[in-house]
Amino acid sequence: MKRRSIFWFRRDLRLADNPALLAAIAEGDEVLPLFIVDENIAARAGEHRRAYLAGSLKALNASLQGNLHVISGDPVTVLHELVGRHQISSIHVSADFAPYGVHRDRNVEASGLSLIRTGSPYAVAPGRVRKSDDTPYRVYTPFFRAWTTHGWRLPVAAPSTFNLISPGKGDQTIPNWSLSNGPLLQDVGEAAALERWKLFQESGLKNYDTTRDLPGVDGTSRLSAHLRWGEIHPRTLLAALSNSPAHEVFRKEIAWREFYADVLHHNPHTSRDYYVSRFAKMRYDQPEEKFRAWCEGKTGFPFVDAAMRQLVQTGWMHNRARMVVASFLVKDLHLEWQHGANFFMKYLIDNDVASNSHGWQWTAGCGTDASPYYRIFNPIEQGKRFDPAGDYIREFVPELHHLSAKQIHEPWLEVDGYKFGYPVRIVDHSIERLESLARLAEIKAVEAS
Ligand SMILES: Cc1cc2nc3c(=O)[nH]c(=O)nc-3n(C[C@H](O)[C@H](O)[C@H](O)COP(=O)(O)OP(=O)(O)OC[C@H]3O[C@@H](n4cnc5c(N)ncnc54)[C@H](O)[C@@H]3O)c2cc1C
Secondary structure, three states, X not given: OOOEEEEEEOOOOOOOOOHHHHHHHHHOOEEEEEEEEOHHHHHHOOHHHHHHHHHHHHHHHHHOOOOOEEEEOOHHHHXXXXXXXXXXXXEEEOOOOOHHHHHHHHHHHHOOOOEEEOOOOXXXXXXXXXXXXXXXXXXXXXXXXXHHHHOOOOOOOOOOOOOEOOOOOOOEOOOOOOOOOOOOOOOOOHHHHHHHHHHHHHOHHHHHHHHOOOOOOOOOOOOHHHHHOXXXXXXXXXXXXXXXXXXXXXXXXXXXXXXXXXXXXHOHHHHOOOOOHHHHHOOOOOOOHHHHHHHHOOOOOHHHHHHHHHHHHHOOOOHHHHHHHHHHHHHHOOOOHHHHXXXXXXXXXXXXXXXXXXXXXXXXXXXXXXXXXXXXXOHHHHHHHHOOOOHHHHHHOHHHOOOOOOOOOOHHHOOOOOOOOOOOOOOOHHHHHHHHHHHHHHHHHHHHO
């Protein structure tokens, strides 16, 4: 009798460098490749995210010669039905470390099915790198050193051929999600990820250390969504890096992703709650009109508005801009970081709970290794420094495109600054900065009393 295994794709929508898929192939004479669409998650996702996933599933299905099973429903029900129908002997996965995935997998195992885990979406699985006293790292730099010393495996090749179980009627319902206003700006799928990585190696990577902070320049890899969906594995990227300064900085960014996954693994509550709990006691405002202005890119601060419009229009935002809008939400609007993080999770095509929640908390001053709370980004100076020619602002804020590089960051100083309807500032940064520090002093005073 033929032995059959399921390979359950989750955050690893690729064939190359996929040890878990190789394990499924090694164990089964035939493999049933499966993706389960979770309608609960899909309902919360913005259209960019949904369109990205649908495109990625189509690409994966093409690489599997049309044999990808795509079924909507509860994983426990779907898996039991397939196991019974096809006399499946094993289910293979790459381990998921995010709280939602851990919970989902526990439910599957509690229902009597076993999952065979091989590898993870990380070069080093969360939980592996520990301090000499066996406790987890709380600070990035020593984590980075230990992570580098620990090292990682080399990439493995894609399987040459393997026998696939074809989907029956109703077993392949790839969602028909698309964007209402044109195609995604980014190509999706494993081939697109490898192509983007190749292009970046030939162009931006050598100057990454100097251009990565400039949102108006195509100076970063734009691989985050490919990594989030596992269309490429970080091992593949790390294997190609040398010790040049630019490559070292890029390796450090990959390590931030690994660090945050490790921190979330040890502190699952921090996907929604404060890492440094004292900040939960701070006085915050309610998300009302000012929050709406932030979401819509109408705060009257050009760099902040360009960034928020980039997010909503394209499903992605540059890292420097993410830090500035996050700081603005927490320190200028006095809102809790979770409001911003939820908005990001809805729109980002690279939405990743570990990088997102901890990127927010780092900027808000309540996370790991945080820049001290009193270091507050000035949204105007950040724009002048990181978008000196104003190209980024001009791209996303057409109401300001008539202004020169010198004028564009402070339209309120120009007689014609508002002639195309750009909104006036919703707050005064210098006043809100002091207000933020006053609220910090309040929690300190309570702690001291
Ligand atoms: C408030 C905030 C929210 C964020 N939310 C997310 C998120 O949901 N998903 C996400 O993938 N990244 C998130 N980041 C991190 C970072 O902004 C993005 O990874 C980066 O902008 C993606 O663009 P890129 O692929 O061109 O990055 P590159 O600069 O080319 O970096 C290469 C890769 O390294 C990783 N990386 C780079 N910077 C960081 C970082 N600061 N933290 C963690 N990983 C990093 C990413 O996987 C990225 O693709 C967030 C950062 C902040 C400040």
